Amino acid sequence: MLRYRRLVRVELNVTNLGRSSKFYEEIVGLTPIERNPDGSASFLCGSDDCLVVLHEFPVPGFRSIALSLEDESAFEGLHRQLSEHNVPYDVAPSEECDARNLLRAWRIAEPNSSAAFEFCLPRATAMSRTFTPTVAKIQRIGHVVFCTPRHAEAVTFMRKVLGFATSDDIDGVITLMRPPPSPYHHGVGVGLGARHGLHHVNFMVSAIDDIGIAMNRFKREGVPIVFGPGRHPASESVFLYFLDPDGLTLEYSFGMEEFPEVSPREPRVLPPVPASIDGWGGIRDPRMSATGLIQPYRAGSGWQAFVEGVA
Ligand SMILES: CC(C)c1ccc(C(=O)O)c(O)c1O
Numbered sequence: 001m002l003r004y005r006r007l008v009r010v011e012l013n014v015t016n017l018g019r020s021s022k023f024y025e026e027i028v029g030l031t032p033i034e035r036n037p038d039g040s041a042s043f044l045c046g047s048d049d050c051l052v053v054l055h056e057f058p059v060p061g062f063r064s065i066a067l068s069l070e071d072e073s074a075f076e077g078l079h080r081q082l083s084e085h086n087v088p089y090d091v092a093p094s095e096e097c098d099a100r101n102l103l104r105a106w107r108i109a110e111p112n113s114s115a116a117f118e119f120c121l122p123r124a125t126a127m128s129r130t131f132t133p134t135v136a137k138i139q140r141i142g143h144v145v146f147c148t149p150r151h152a153e154a155v156t157f158m159r160k161v162l163g164f165a166t167s168d169d170i171d172g173v174i175t176l177m178r179p180p181p182s183p184y185h186h187g188v189g190v191g192l193g194a195r196h197g198l199h200h201v202n203f204m205v206s207a208i209d210d211i212g213i214a215m216n217r218f219k220r221e222g223v224p225i226v227f228g229p230g231r232h233p234a235s236e237s238v239f240l241y242f243l244d245p246d247g248l249t250l251e252y253s254f255g256m257e258e259f260p261e262v263s264p265r266e267p268r269v270l271p272p273v274p275a276s277i278d279g280w281g282g283i284r285d286p287r288m289s290a291t292g293l294i295q296p297y298r299a300g301s302g303w304q305a306f307v308e309g310v311a
């Protein structure tokens, strides 16, 4: 079985790097650490040392997601899986690994959405930088949810090839998956959508107060709240969704169900009704998850094979 350590990095495309850098630092509460040689901006996210990297790009949306694997043997398992299913992968050059303090990293394109998935092994020596909680006690990047017209096929790929386990399914609408042996209800979600796009990025916070304080901060700062506060019946999380300056949807949540590695409960299929998404009866703003395209990645032709023109 493929064994993952955690969701370690999400890279997003934003149309104005200065504006978004200020937002992700001052409103979301990430710790800026550096401008990268390619001009992107890196932010520490949470006590788990996750990274959010923002790239300036004409079309806002998703660029890549990175999961760390448990150890070298997991790479052998990943190689077997990708080879058996004819999924090409690119190997990170040594200078990229040096810059990111990694032993190794591979990148694939999820075949249905062309979303770039990276798999990496961090070096044992942690980099000398720490997350400083400011406006929210963020623990980690909680999950990334994509949308694609090929929802069922993408779920099958993530289950059969990447070994993700389904925790719950909102019937035919959203499938919430966890990369084993992660205990958290989901780290990746796939939604049915008219576009290959970003649905939202979740930040797991430490206390219910983080949600309430954020709600009032967003109101003061004119940040659009598009859903919540509410509670997800699937993961039991209390949530609050809001928009970044490009209209990308972000979520704070607290209190997510955790699964035991041995004998976890069976996945449920919840009916495709609003009550399956918010037990408190909230109604989503139509702007929620309406913006954000996946920048396609074309594996097999070099580490930086992102398609520059996104339709
Ligand atoms: C509305 C979305 C996709 C959703 C549904 C359920 C949960 C959960 O149970 O935690 C989420 O986090 C979601 O973002």
Ligand SMILES: [Fe+2]
Pocket: 143, 145, 200, 202, 251
């Ligand atoms: Fe979510």
